[in-house]
Amino acid sequence: MKRNTPTLADFQAALIVSETGTFRAASETLGMSASALSRQIAALEARLGTRLFDRDTRNVTPTTSGLAFARLAERMINTSTDVMAEFDAHLSASNGRLTIAGLPSVTAGLLPDLLASFTVAHPDIDLRIIDALSGSVMEAIKTGRADIGFMAGTVSARMRLTFHPLMDDPFVAVGAPQGPLAEDRVYEMAELIDMPLIAMEPGTSVRELLSGACQRLEKEISPRFEVAHLATAGALVAVNLGITLLPTLTLPVLPMERLIRRTIADFGAKRRIGIVHQPGRSLSPTASAFLAHVRRHVPSL
Numbered sequence: 001m002k003r004n005t006p007t008l009a010d011f012q013a014a015l016i017v018s019e020t021g022t023f024r025a026a027s028e029t030l031g032m033s034a035s036a037l038s039r040q041i042a043a044l045e046a047r048l049g050t051r052l053f054d055r056d057t058r059n060v061t062p063t064t065s066g067l068a069f070a071r072l073a074e075r076m077i078n079t080s081t082d083v084m085a086e087f088d089a090h091l092s093a094s095n096g097r098l099t100i101a102g103l104p105s106v107t108a109g110l111l112p113d114l115l116a117s118f119t120v121a122h123p124d125i126d127l128r129i130i131d132a133l134s135g136s137v138m139e140a141i142k143t144g145r146a147d148i149g150f151m152a153g154t155v156s157a158r159m160r161l162t163f164h165p166l167m168d169d170p171f172v173a174v175g176a177p178q179g180p181l182a183e184d185r186v187y188e189m190a191e192l193i194d195m196p197l198i199a200m201e202p203g204t205s206v207r208e209l210l211s212g213a214c215q216r217l218e219k220e221i222s223p224r225f226e227v228a229h230l231a232t233a234g235a236l237v238a239v240n241l242g243i244t245l246l247p248t249l250t251l252p253v254l255p256m257e258r259l260i261r262r263t264i265a266d267f268g269a270k271r272r273i274g275i276v277h278q279p280g281r282s283l284s285p286t287a288s289a290f291l292a293h294v295r296r297h298v299p300s301l
Contacts (some may be wrong), residue, residue, distance in 0.1 A: 004047045005052075006047070006048070006084050007261055008045060008076065009040075010044045010110075011072070011076045011077055012030070012073070012074035012077055013026070013040050013043065013044070014041065014042060014052060014066070014069055014070060014073050014268040015070050015073040015077065015141060016029050016030055016037065017037070017041060017053060017060055017062075018053075018062045018067070018070035018073075019070075020064060020162075021059055021060055022058070022059060022060055023037050023038050023041075023060060026211055027106060027125055031242065033262055034113070035165070041180065041197045042052065043086070046246070047206075048063045048065075048069075050063075051063050051065065051066070051261060052065055052066035052069055052208045053066050055191060069151075069253045080125075084202035091260040095124070096125060096126070096284065096286040097126045097127075097128070097286065098125055098126070098127050098128070098147055098284075098286045098287055098290055099127075099128040099129075099130065099140075099145065099146045099147050100127070100128070100129055100130070100146060100147065100148055100149065100290075101129075101130040101131075101132060101137040101140040101141060101145075101146035101148075101149040101150070102129070102130070102131060102132075102149055102150035102151070103132075103133070103134060103137060103150060103151060103152065103205070103208075103220055104131045104132070104133075104229070104230060104253060105230060105246075105247060105249045105250035105253060106150040106249060106273060107129055107150070107249075108131075108252045109130040109249035109251065109252045109253070110150065110249055110252045110263060110273070110298075111150070111298075113182070114293065114294055114297060114298070115127065116294070117297060118289075118293045119199065119292055121293075122286070122289065124140070125206075125286060127156070130146055130297055131174060133201070133203075134151060134152070134203075134204060134205055135177075137150075137151055137276075138151070138161065141161060141276055141277060142161075142278070144221075144278070145202075145279065147276070147283065147284060147286075148275050148276065148277045148283070148287050148290070148291065149276045149277070150273060150274070150275060150276075151196070151270040151274065152169075152203070152205035152206075152209075152271050152272060152273060152274075153162075153165060153260065153271075153273075153274055153277050160279065161223070161276040161278065161279065162276060162277050162278070162279045163274045163275075163276050163278075164272075164274050164275045164295075165272055165274040165297045166273050166274050166275060166294065167272075167273050167298055168268070168269045168270035168271070168272055168273070169247040169248055169249045169270060169273050170211075170247065170264075170274070171209070171213075171245050171246060171248075171262060171264055171267045171270070171271070172245070172246065172247075172248055172251075172261045172262065172263060172267075173192055173197060173243055173261065173262040173263075173264055174237055174243060174244050174245075174246060174251070174254065174256075174259050174260070174261050174262075175240075175242075175243040175244075175259065175262070176237060176238060176239070176240040176258070176259060176260070177258075177259070177260050177262055178240060179237075179242075179243065180195045180196070180243055181195075181243055181260055181262050182260075184262075185262070186262070186264070186265045187263070187264055187265065188264075188266060189213055189214075189217055189264060189265070189266050189267060189268070190219070190267050192243065192245060192264065193214060193217070193219050193242050194222040194242065195222065195223070196243065197221070197223045197224055197242055197244070197245070198223065198224060198225045198226075198227065198233050198236050198237055198241065198242040199221065199223035199225070199226055199227075199233075199242040199244065199245075200226070200227060200228070200230075200233065200242065200246075201226045201228050202226075204228075205271060206246060206247060206250070206271070208229075209269050209271055210245055211265050212268075212269055213245075213268050213269060214258060218267050218283065224241070224242045226239065228248070229256065230250050230253040231253055231254070233246070233254070234253065234254030234255050234259070236256070237254070237259060238255050238258045238259060245264065247251060247269070247270075247271045248274065249271075275291060275294065
């Protein structure tokens with residue numbers, strides 16, 4: 001037989017009446033009048049098509065159906081409490097999932113310290129990191145595989161993603177100790193461009209900024225080697241096959257114990273690092289908490 005489903009308030013009322021044995025005591029617990037509670041129970045019995053309580057002038061006694069309903073009511077209320085506790089945890093970002101996509105230089109150079117401090121406050125967060133080149137990072141954001149991403153603004157601005165700038169990442173020159181950068185001083189771009197150069201491949205944010213620096217000097221970039229991965233660039237530089245010009249955040253990826261870094265006097269641009277996400281799509285509480293954490297811990301522009 002089809003019945004109207006009792007509300008959570010109905011379950012709670014029936015359980016409290018069953019436990020207290022009087023409408024007066026139950027109504028005080030529930031914060032309502034005894035008459036209103038009596039009417040609610042009567043309406044519930046009518047909808048269920050069975051009597052839940054036998055009443056006399058002083059006491060209310062659960063029937064067999066009333067006892068069965070009270071047991072179910074207790075389960076329902078406990079389940080509801082657990083569900084709301086889980087949802088409250090979701091809203092407070094104390095648990096949940098967070099997928100972060102980022103350029104390898106960012107995931108290696110910036111994320112570790114941020115995640116270490118974030119997980120102290122949010123130890124139950126399920127974290128996933130997608131470290132990839134810019135095209136794959138953008139695709140992860142666009143398809144929803146990642147909640148947020150770390151990218152260079154020169155690339156993300158063209159992709160119509162919401163971009164929150166975090167920091168500028170200056171370029172430095174990196175070489176082998178016995179190579180062209182052996183002299184400990186500040187170097188000009190004009191002289192660096194004439195050295196054997198190991199450059200990131202076209203299409204990367206690093207290569208785009210390097211090409212722009214060369215154009216400002218009205219010089220063509222002519223790399224000795226072009227590579228897709230920072231680790232490859234570092235390995236080639238370490239055996240003195242050339243120098244490379246890279247943002248500071250990339251250095252943790254390189255074998256810096258075998259390399260030296262030099263300041264560039266006039267590179268003319270800094271790689272702007274920021275967080276990106278889909279425009280018009282609300283961030284999850286976990287992603288919002290992480291974004292707030294990043295803003296607190298990364299020096300503002």
